Amino acid sequence: MRNEVVKRNVKMLSIYAGPGTLVHEGRRISALHRHDELEFLPIYQGTFHCYSEDGTCYDAHAGDVIFVNSGVPHATACEDETQCGLLQFKQKDFLDTEIERVVRYSSRLDSLSEAGVRVLHDPALFEAINRIFKEISEKQVAYEMFAKARVYDILGILYRDGILTDAERIYNSKEVQKILPALSYINEKYAEDIDLSEISTLLGFDPSYFCRIFKSAIGATFTEYLNFVRICKAEKMIAKGEN
Amino acid sequence: MRNEVVKRNVKMLSIYAGPGTLVHEGRRISALHRHDELEFLPIYQGTFHCYSEDGTCYDAHAGDVIFVNSGVPHATACEDETQCGLLQFKQKDFLDTEIERVVRYSSRLDSLSEAGVRVLHDPALFEAINRIFKEISEKQVAYEMFAKARVYDILGILYRDGILTDAERIYNSKEVQKILPALSYINEKYAEDIDLSEISTLLGFDPSYFCRIFKSAIGATFTEYLNFVRICKAEKMIAKGEN
Structure with missing residues (x-):
């Protein structure tokens, strides 16, 4: 196609x-x-x-x-x-x-x-x-x-x-605002091992609560979103001709 | 007031x-x-x-x-x-x-x-x-x-x-497009001595032609605009608490 x-x-x-x-x-x-x-x-x-x-x-x-x-x-x-x-x-x-x-x-x-x-x-x-x-x-x-x-x-x-x-509305929702630090963290450290319990602790959340609000905010699990970011970054590197 | x-x-x-x-x-x-x-x-x-x-x-x-x-x-x-x-x-x-x-x-x-x-x-x-x-x-x-x-x-x-x-229209006018390199030059080198004849030569223009199109594009002389940029930069530095 x-x-x-x-x-x-x-x-x-x-x-x-x-x-x-x-x-x-x-x-x-x-x-x-x-x-x-x-x-x-x-x-x-x-x-x-x-x-x-x-x-x-x-x-x-x-x-x-x-x-x-x-x-x-x-x-x-x-x-x-x-x-x-x-x-x-x-x-x-x-x-x-x-x-x-x-x-x-x-x-x-x-x-x-x-x-x-x-x-x-x-x-x-x-x-x-x-x-x-x-x-x-x-x-x-x-x-x-x-x-x-x-x-x-x-x-x-x-x-x-x-x-x-309405993506702006999603972004400005209370749920997304709560997990914004996690989104920034993923964006910076995507190439490293990212541990779910570590990131929850950093944000002051209980891991199971963090998983629940992450899923409710983004509509996907933490791991699914992390994989998405990694694929995006890889796509960008390929586009730039990097390895 | x-x-x-x-x-x-x-x-x-x-x-x-x-x-x-x-x-x-x-x-x-x-x-x-x-x-x-x-x-x-x-x-x-x-x-x-x-x-x-x-x-x-x-x-x-x-x-x-x-x-x-x-x-x-x-x-x-x-x-x-x-x-x-x-x-x-x-x-x-x-x-x-x-x-x-x-x-x-x-x-x-x-x-x-x-x-x-x-x-x-x-x-x-x-x-x-x-x-x-x-x-x-x-x-x-x-x-x-x-x-x-x-x-x-x-x-x-x-x-x-x-x-x-309509500032976007001004910016996109033929006259302004012609002197854009001069505007960038002023923006970078405003703190140094900027010589009108040097900048015209760099752009491949005769100095008197350059003055004419500059004035026609911006509505002010080269020197007036340079002073304006210097004042802007100074205002910004004061706002940031620099000297």
Whole structure:
């Protein structure tokens, strides 16, 4: 399957926005692929088909928005007369960077419960996307401010409707705040032997209580999370060409 | 004159937002003061008076928004039955940090031509401010996303209407891009003797051409800008308790 690298075409904004009838490199059919960006396809005319990996077909009509979650494999096809737009951006580019790891982890955890491909019929969402296209094509003073405002509206709608998990809310929850020192500790010492009872003692928690609040805060056990951090670090080193 | 330290009362957002009838610490009259934050007072009922340093009185009525620019001295007074809201935030908290210096400099330069105190009658602005109050008081999921979106709308409106100078646009202008290496050079070597002809040669510009594009890009001469950077650095050192 193709891992698509999405280009950003709007100065000062980490988004790709392209109105028009042609989807994915000028072809009317796009084979199964995925990308980290959230994808939005507002439909203006005709019918648009989006396929998930298991072959389920999602049909969207004028006024609908096809939503494809980050990393979710999808293929698309449409009739000749179909007209749609295309908006793509990474959720994390619009969130505070310090919470990136928790975002990444929670989104990995939630990828099963979160929407993969969805057909959304929400006039506010449809309008927010179209406003981005309008601002970008007209390029009046401060168009990037209005476009950015609409990106936050879109994220707000997805969080409020439970289509995406609100990572900032997770991060700011009481449970996560309690185990933040443990998360920092893991982040620094991931390459060493990390002992659960040692880390609980350091935080002044009973080990069994620590395990319970860790699981309740992060949605995974201490060991699962530690392994996740180690894999992330290894990925980064490989990307940098280190050993 | 009092330099007011504005508290932020919204978690995850660098803003102060307080709906209500009472202005400035429960008093109906507030003496001349100033703060770095932009201030917005939407008026719901009655008449509100805002005074600038020279004694000019600005009257606002229901549906109006009083706008006070960053650092501008102002005093306020209102009748007992007057109802208004209060929104304050720093422009730079919502802009890319790398452009902060240019923002600061351009806003200092523009403080004369930019609005000081203004009565604005713009339904979109009024509505954006009220949406922030509504989101914050209801605190539904992702309220901070919708509030942040409205902050960008407010900045967009102020930039588009020429009430504030769009610093990101200044920064991204062709002129500023041409002299960016000079700005970085000044930023690093401000403590040393910086010679104008040397810096022009380094950039491959004729000194008189360099002076011309510098002035056109920044709105000030090379020497004026260098002095500004030196003052900024000195302020920072004093704040840190260095010598």
